Amino acid sequence: MGTKLKNYSHSIVTKIFIFLLAILCFSGVIKAFVDIEIIRNSDFSTVFEESYFHSKSYVQESEALISDLTTLIREYKSEEHILNGGTISEEELRMEEETLYYDFQAHSLRYNPEQSEAKNYEVFKEEYADKITSLRDQLIKGDLKQFHLLLQRVEEYKNPLFYASDGVNIYTNSPKGEKENFKSYPSYMIFEDYKRELFPKELEENEYLLSHLTYLNEMNQDSQVISIAFPEKFLQESIKEWEANKEAAERGLLIFIGFSLGFILIFIYLMLVTGRKFFKDEEVHLHALDKIYNDIKILLCLGLIMLWVVLLDAVPFQSMEIMVIPLTVPIATAGFVLILSLIRHLKNRTFMKHSFIYVVLSKFIAFIRNVYESGSVGVKTVLIVVGYPILVAVTFFIFPITIGFAAWFALKKIKAFQAIQEGVERIKDGEIHHSIEVDGKGEFSRLASNINRITDGLNKAVDNELKSERLKTELITNVSHDIRTPLTSIITYVDLLKQENDPVKMAEYIEVLEQKSKRLKVMTDDLFEAAKASSGNIPVQLEKIDIVSLINQGLGEVSDKIEASELTFKLNHPEEKVFMLADGRLLWRSIENVLSNIFKYALKGSRVYIDIENQGNEILLTFKNISAYELNISADELMERFTRGDESRLSEGSGLGLSITKSLIEIQKGRFLIQVDGDLFKAVIYMPKYK
Structure with missing residues (x-):
């Protein structure tokens, strides 16, 4: 069963099938999001709104209208007010006049930098007198134009009904005219005398009304009033539209959550199996695509996201619902292929090392290090003399840190030199087992290493000499012992043979002499052969x-x-x-x-x-x-x-x-x-x- 699971779970067919499922789920997530947020111009928060009067949609029906009405009665009031200069402040005139003065400084031949500012300003008023006089008229014309554009926009509102007044000027689209009649509508908002009256009372719990109140706080004066009313028919149509949007949002949210969970689970599975041939496979198998540098792949992913946004933005609104899937699938496929490649490098612990920036920096640093470490002391001195001013110029904003680094580097080299000097003195005095410890890979480190190798060779030579002396002593002892034994026997039996007349015993003595002499010959031959073998001759x-x-x-x-x-x-x-x-x-x-x-x-x-x-x-x-x-x-x-x-x-x-x-x-x-x-x-x- 385990073998079958291994064969199916990591097979290329399974991986492709699961990858396609991931693209399908991701496209479903995007489709649900676009349907609610863009096409329906709503959001998923609609799901959690209790009623239309608690909704953001209710506020959005009148948000722009209240902003325009507030601007009308607070700033512009009426055409007469604008023509009389009521919208022009002294501060605004002064700023426009300063703008003209800057133009005078830049372009006028009469501007004299050697004169005082006051005298230059008198010359400016004389030369720009006509422009200064027309400043007020230009500002009034600009405000008048904005007033009529604003008034035109307000008059285009059919629903909701409104009534706005600053105590003199009245703006309304209500057929009933007076503001008191607004309370006869099924829903209304009245802002007057620093108070607000809302109906139905559910509106008091509408958190989105805070955005309205920011506009209304600016116009809360005794004479100003704004009333907004929702007629029955308009209100019912709005409620019906909100309910349809809520139902679509609920459906879209379920689809969004379902596809999101499916995508997360599938993508976790892809993360686990990508680059592996089975679950306990310790080796990460990279593909041809993985040769692309990781930072380039990240840029490509960002580019694909931007491409998707640009293409979706170029699609006509009426075709967006149809085109979102065809646009998402190929771009998501390319993107996830790149992301899985990045994950393989993460699992292989080569995410940073396999980047273009890392490769360039490492090669540059390696080049500098090789030049520094392989060059002579003169080359290194030139590099330091030339490189340090460049480093100071580049890092002038952290100059104290640069100085500190230079001091630390110099101190480190001085300590290394002192360690070598002290070590040589100790070795010279007979401490041949002393080892000089110098960190790093520089000139001093190599010098210390070479000295240590000399002492190691000296120690080895001494040890070999001691061993050779010991072996010589043992050789003499063993040879003496092994040769003396048969030799003693030969001498003893020769003496016995001289004194013996019995032929039988003489034969026995001769046999022993033959054995001992052969034994002595074998030892002599072995010793000669050992000498030849060790010499290689x-x-x-x-x-x-x-x-x-x-x-x-x-x-x-x-x-x-x-x-x-x-x-x-x-x-x-x-x-x-x-x-x-x-x-x-x-x-x-x-x-x-x-x-x-x-x-x-x-x-x-x-x-x-x-x-x-x-x-x-x-x-x-x-x-x-x-x-x-x-x-x-x-x-x-x-x-x-x-x-x-x-x-x-x-x-x-x-x-x-x-x-x-x-x-x-x-x-x-x-x-x-x-x-x-x-x-x-x-x-x-x-x-x-x-x-």
């Missing part, structure tokens, strides 16, 4: 070796030793032929040493495993056996010369076998390792694969 002829055949042939040659040791050999190898590049003679000598070590130290009756593995460019040959002795010695110590698995040194052998094997393998461009795990002993040979 052995001719090597690399050729194609069938390692499986070599092992089988070798095991056949030592079958008598295998039987004597009661060991069981298990050979594991690939079915196909395995060839390595080696010298057959030296390779078998190495393997023979390893087998000899097994015969001497392996537990009798145990198993010996020989594994051959093909590791691409190398062939791995592993020998595993259980030791008859307790291996309380490290693998590194076992590799040293004249070291044996039995510390008592009672077993046969010179202790040179593993060391000789390591040298022989290395001169064939291979590697030899030994591993100890409890009583388990492993000898590992890596050889180049024959190609």
Whole structure:
């Protein structure tokens, strides 16, 4: 079931299908929003309005009308009032006169900057006398024009009915004339004597009336009054329209919420599966589109949004309901493809790094750093001398910060120099293990690193010398011990042989002498071979070796030793032929040493495993056996010369076998390792694969 879910949940077909569903849901969200907010010129708040008298629509019926009436009775009043200059203030005249004075300063030849301002102003009044006189007439004409435009707009209102008066001038479209008659209508608003009278009383709870009151607060004077009335027929038509809009808003809101929830859930799913082949896939798989820089994709998304707004604005109002889906689908498809690409980079943690700005800045910084770090001290000095004034010029508004940064940089370099100086003094005085610590990647850091490498090399040389001295001491001790034992036996039996006349005992003494002399010869030969192997003075002829055949042939040659040791050999190898590049003679000598070590130290009756593995460019040959002795010695110590698995040194052998094997393998461009795990002993040979 889990495999089927993995196959379907992240398949390309499923992803495309879910993506199309996301586009469908998003288009539904946009369609519902446009239908309510633009086409019906309403909003979703209509859903929460209890009645028409609590609605924004009721207020909007008279909002513009009240604003115009307020302007009429408060500012313009009447044509006579405008012609008499009632709308012109001294402040307004003064500002217009100042505008003319600025024109005089800029264009008049009579303006003298060396004269006082008062004298220039007298010259201005003389030269611009006609224009100054006509200023008042121009302002009156402008106000008169605005008055007639406003009056024309007010007279075009048929409904609602209105009555406005400043105590002298009256503006109304009511057939009943007087303001007192307005209370006979089913709904009215009367603003007079700093009071308001609203009907029905539900209007007192209409929060949108506050916008009306801002206009009315400016005209609240004893003589001014504004009355608004809604006739029965007009009111019923408005209520019916509001109810239709409310029903459409409720339906649109349900559609909006449904599509929104569907889109959110689907888009979350797309965010989870995009770039993955299954849910636990840790790798993010990028596509060709993901090569576009992320900041460019963000700009493209913003451009698509602007394109959608421009295209929708260009659509005729009557065609908007039909065209909104065809416009939204292709633009949303392109946009979501870009957004999913950005999400893949977020999941891949390359959102910032895969941006054009980041790439440009990082390359510029890397270029400066490379020039600075790879150049000589002279180049760096020139960069600092040239670059710092440029930095100060560019960042002049934060000059103290720039100075602080320069001081910090200089102090850091001084401390680095002092650390190097102190470290060199300590190393010179004999503290060869001292390490100079300098942060960063500059010239001083490289100098400190080079000095540390010199001390590391010196330490290594000292350690190697100490190890060499220790090995020489152990070599002399072990050679003395191992050679003295058979040599002492030879001397003893020679003396006995001189004194013995019995032929039988003489034969026994001669046999012992032969064994001890052969033992001494073996040790001498091993020592000579170890010296040759470690010096590398052995001719090597690399050729194609069938390692499986070599092992089988070798095991056949030592079958008598295998039987004597009661060991069981298990050979594991690939079915196909395995060839390595080696010298057959030296390779078998190495393997023979390893087998000899097994015969001497392996537990009798145990198993010996020989594994051959093909590791691409190398062939791995592993020998595993259980030791008859307790291996309380490290693998590194076992590799040293004249070291044996039995510390008592009672077993046969010179202790040179593993060391000789390591040298022989290395001169064939291979590697030899030994591993100890409890009583388990492993000898590992890596050889180049024959190609």
